[in-house]
Amino acid sequence: MSYDLTRRLVVEGLLKVESASYSNLVFSSIAQKHPMTDAQRAFAAKLFYGTVERIITLDYILSRFVSKPLKKLDREVLAIMQSGLYQILYMDSVPVFAAVNQAVSLCSYFKKTSAKGLVNAVLRKAANFDLKNAQFRDEKERISVTYSVSGQIAEILMRDYPDSFEDILAGMFNTPDLVIVVNTVKTTVEDYKKSLEAASVKWEQTPMDNCLKVYFRGAVTALPGFERGHFFVQGLASRYAVYSAGIKNGRHILDLCAAPGGKTFSAAIDAQNTAQIISCDPNPSRLPLIEQGAARMGLKTIHTLENRGEVRRRCLGGQDVVLCDVPCSGIGIIAKKPDLRFKPLEKIRQLCRLQRDILQTASGYLNADGCLVYSTCTLNKQENEIQIEKFLSANPNFRLKVQNCPLEGAVNCNNMVTFLPSKANCDGFFVAVLEKMW
Numbered sequence: 340m341s342y343d344l345t346r347r348l349v350v351e352g353l354l355k356v357e358s359a360s361y362s363n364l365v366f367s368s369i370a371q372k373h374p375m376t377d378a379q380r381a382f383a384a385k386l387f388y389g390t391v392e393r394i395i396t397l398d399y400i401l402s403r404f405v406s407k408p409l410k411k412l413d414r415e416v417l418a419i420m421q422s423g424l425y426q427i428l429y430m431d432s433v434p435v436f437a438a439v440n441q442a443v444s445l446c447s448y449f450k451k452t453s454a455k456g457l458v459n460a461v462l463r464k465a466a467n468f469d470l471k472n473a474q475f476r477d478e479k480e481r482i483s484v485t486y487s488v489s490g491q492i493a494e495i496l497m498r499d500y501p502d503s504f505e506d507i508l509a510g511m512f513n514t515p516d517l518v519i520v521v522n523t524v525k526t527t528v529e530d531y532k533k534s535l536e537a538a539s540v541k542w543e544q545t546p547m548d549n550c551l552k553v554y555f556r557g558a559v560t561a562l563p564g565f566e567r568g569h570f571f572v573q574g575l576a577s578r579y580a581v582y583s584a585g586i587k588n589g590r591h592i593l594d595l596c597a598a599p600g601g602k603t604f605s606a607a608i609d610a611q612n613t614a615q616i617i618s619c620d621p622n623p624s625r626l627p628l629i630e631q632g633a634a635r636m637g638l639k640t641i642h643t644l645e646n647r648g649e650v651r652r653r654c655l656g657g658q659d660v661v662l663c664d665v666p667c668s669g670i671g672i673i674a675k676k677p678d679l680r681f682k683p684l685e686k687i688r689q690l691c692r693l694q695r696d697i698l699q700t701a702s703g704y705l706n707a708d709g710c711l712v713y714s715t716c717t718l719n720k721q722e723n724e725i726q727i728e729k730f731l732s733a734n735p736n737f738r739l740k741v742q743n744c745p746l747e748g749a750v751n752c753n754n755m756v757t758f759l760p761s762k763a764n765c766d767g768f769f770v771a772v773l774e775k776m777w
Contacts, residue, residue, distance in 0.1 A: 342447070755770070
């Protein structure tokens with residue numbers, strides 16, 4: 340039996356993810372290099388991203404039927420079995436015999452003929468494994484395996500959300516909605532809705548006035564008005580972070596951790612292209628992303644700057660609003676970046692120190708009565724609530740601004756808002772707005 344090209348490409352992609360590449364970049368590269376029909380591309384995407392998403396669960400089950408540690412297997416053989424088992428357990432459209440036979444066939448392509456018997460036997464046995472009846476060493480291992488996250492992530496969520504961590508983890512298997520922000524500098528929301536309808540694209544209004552949920556499976560660049568700059572893509576929680584600042588026309592705004600530019604664009608649109616915005620990133624190669632997006636949308640008051648957020652620069656003072664979307668562990672965006680499930684998190688203590696330093700530096704750029712928006716895409720309270728509490732303790736001239744979040748599922752605790760995947764159909768996210776009193 341000859342091997343299937345799409346399955347081969349998936350295995351090759353898994354090998355690249357293992358070598359530290361991001362899964363979305365890996366799949367884009369595969370899709371560009373190898374022409375596929377729409378059906379083949381959809382199958383490959385489901386199999387590739389699904390295998391990455393469930394890799395910890397798959398490895399646990401496979402390890403029950405392999406006599407030596409999985410790390411000692413040839414990497415190609417393990418990737419073949421991982422993708423084969425995913426098809427068996429999570430793709431109803433693929434019969435068990437087809438998944439097994441295709442996996443065995445791939446051994447020949449990858450020059451692992453001697454592993455055919457092992458692959459065949461392990462997959463047939465693993466197909467009948469009942470995870471619900473598995474015996475785990477402890478609760479952390481059960482959570483890690485059941486929801487396919489590292490022990491470190493399981494431990495953080497179990498600690499910070501003792502009554503709801505399983506709901507949160509279950510919610511992380513749901514892909515957030517596609518949400519676009521209409522660029523009201525160039526068009527109106529009503530006119531843009533009409534252009535979607537003319538293109539037979541379904542949309543739904545969200546509680547955020549210029550944000551629409553769009554039902555579209557193609558590339559967002561194919562949506563009406565992309566080239567004319569009529570919209571950009573931004574998650575609802577991220578959009579809310581800018582909305583919470585209450586930006587007015589003519590303000591001076593600093594986006595301290597800006598690339599790829601979503602919050603900068605939101606701020607410029609909220610100010611109707613009248614605010615003076617400095618958009619910073621420590622990586623100069625990412626600044627063109629902001630510049631190109633601003634040019635496409637006709638946002639002419641945005642200036643980019645290579646800058647490390649934790650380093651104080653006098654020239655950045657005098658701001659009315661500072662947006663501070665700090666580097667974080669990313670636990671809230673696992674649904675969109677499934678490789679975060681198993682790759683080691685950044686060293687949390689070092690990350691928290693960096694966040695603290697950025698927050699403290701950012702606070703020094705504000706005018707009196709200005710506001711600072713601190714946001715992350717993680718659910719780790721050490722990076723969220725605890726950071727804010729420590730900052731307020733050390734800076735009595737700041738206070739938390741009252742938040743009235745219009746989005747369903749947002750959890751407001753002492754005017755610090757957290758979006759949980761189990762409650763809101765968006766990224767896991769945290770927003771706190773700090774007002775400078777003097």
